[in-house]
Amino acid sequence: MDDANLTIADRIQARLETLTRAERQLAHAILENYPASGLGPIATLAKDADVSTPTVARMVQKLGFKGYPEFQADLREELKAKVSGPIAKHDTWAEGAPEGHMLNRFTEAVIQNIRHSLAQIDTNDFDAACAQLADTSSRLHIVGGRITHTLAEYLFLHMQMIRPEVIHIQSTSNAWPHYLLDVKEGDTFAIFDVRRYESNTLKLAEIAQARGARIILFTDQWRSPIHSLADICFSSRIVVPSAWDSAATTLLLVETVIAAVQDLSWADTKDRMQTLEDMFDQTKLFRKFT
Amino acid sequence: MDDANLTIADRIQARLETLTRAERQLAHAILENYPASGLGPIATLAKDADVSTPTVARMVQKLGFKGYPEFQADLREELKAKVSGPIAKHDTWAEGAPEGHMLNRFTEAVIQNIRHSLAQIDTNDFDAACAQLADTSSRLHIVGGRITHTLAEYLFLHMQMIRPEVIHIQSTSNAWPHYLLDVKEGDTFAIFDVRRYESNTLKLAEIAQARGARIILFTDQWRSPIHSLADICFSSRIVVPSAWDSAATTLLLVETVIAAVQDLSWADTKDRMQTLEDMFDQTKLFRKFT
DNA sequence: AGAGAACTGAAAGAATAGTTTCATTATTCT
DNA sequence: AGAATAATGAAACTATTCTTTCAGTTCTCT
Structure with missing residues (x-):
């Protein structure tokens, strides 16, 4: 051959x-x-x-x-x-790329981040957070910062499909105080705040807590100052061989939360999903594709 | 047994x-x-x-x-x-959580997704894509869909720090045709399109290509129809134990691209970073914090 | 050494696996 | 939009593979 x-x-x-x-x-x-x-x-x-x-x-x-x-x-x-050859060891992720290639170095770092971050999570905290996020008796506010608003929006888009009464606040927007007007005792805030902690986000958290809201915080390994205000705090390792930090671990966590919340609320979510599908059909947003 | x-x-x-x-x-x-x-x-x-x-x-x-x-x-x-190897042997990720807990099941799935997706990447493609994204002689347009616009924005926010002439287009916005007016021969499009491929995004890609743009596509394992228009195509596995798909692998890829591009353009980026820092200082956006 | 028991492989039979045909469906090209 | 082309899977068919039977052989024990 x-x-x-x-x-x-x-x-x-x-x-x-x-x-x-x-x-x-x-x-x-x-x-x-x-x-x-x-x-x-x-x-x-x-x-x-x-x-x-x-x-x-x-x-x-x-x-x-x-x-x-x-x-x-x-x-x-x-x-x-x-x-019969050398023991197959999986020390590179992108096969064919040299060991020192960015693809392999970066991926290795992220896997380590995931491992360490996950090992530190208290399952009870996790379950409690999910239960709270699934609780439709109070409203859910989602807050992100300069970079993390992308994660916040990712969470928002999914929670919006799962349950009603979800609001996305960008703390970098100067309109955020408006959103706080209607916060009620018992509302939930999911807040993202990682390194280069933002003063706006901290103030927002303080006000929210003062108004009786409960805070679920997604932060990094050094933990945003907001953690002292938070009911539940998830910290992810974010250091990678790059000039910037990695959001991959935090996203993994967010996706896991979404999956867990959706499991908790499937009974209610089912109808919402169907309605959503119907609306998609009407708008022809998507290609017909299996 | x-x-x-x-x-x-x-x-x-x-x-x-x-x-x-x-x-x-x-x-x-x-x-x-x-x-x-x-x-x-x-x-x-x-x-x-x-x-x-x-x-x-x-x-x-x-x-x-x-x-x-x-x-x-x-x-x-x-x-x-x-x-499936020693990494898979790490049977629980969140220690203390039962094996069947969502945290462990989900993380396991994502790690597998990463492994398989990375194994399929052609290093030359990756390097070529990064070189193209680092090339400031043409403009860079970034496009995302209903969910993926969060990833698009994540890429946008970082590329914006690294280089000039970066534009974020949301294909779900009805203003996207406006953005195509100024597309020139040789411009680069970074496009995100995953399952539930959007007809808008496809049309946008078609027009962009017709106008001489080169396309870098981020898609899923089944590949958006745009792949036939794309110069370079990265496909990530996105299936997880959830009602929705995972963006974690794609984000990892995006972050790796960011890190690699930033390495390529460090000489130019350095000044931009300093200017950005100065502006941050002036706006007092961040807390003074070690 | 010789009878009995256990082991072994050739060959036939049973089961399963692989290939090909053809009608249906999807896609591409005009 | 419609014809031509390619792709796909159900079903029939063919080939191979696995199992079992049975007779020959080897080994063991007296």
């Missing part, structure tokens, strides 16, 4: 562009659990990828094999060579 | 003494190229071990499997678990 020293995974990668929809779906399934998935029967692989068996048969032929059995034989050869 | 956590190799080792001559011969052949040899057809394995196929069939039954296919299925499972 001319491409004998390329792994099958490489060959699939290389041709990924030229593949059709179902074939690409299949390609992903193969790479997902490579090489194990390709070593089972054709029907199992097809089912995993949610395509038909002929699609699998056709693709392996496209890849240059006479048939599925030959494809498997090659996979086994590859596995044999790999196992 | 009682011996569920033992590998098949262990089980064979343990029973090695009780096996007959032909079976022991077979056992050694299996262990010789473990697990590859066991994943082929029964006849191949028999031939390798120089025994008959019934011997193989009988031994796998002796080992407690219903038949050879079941034995293979177990081998594949073992391989799957092994390949």
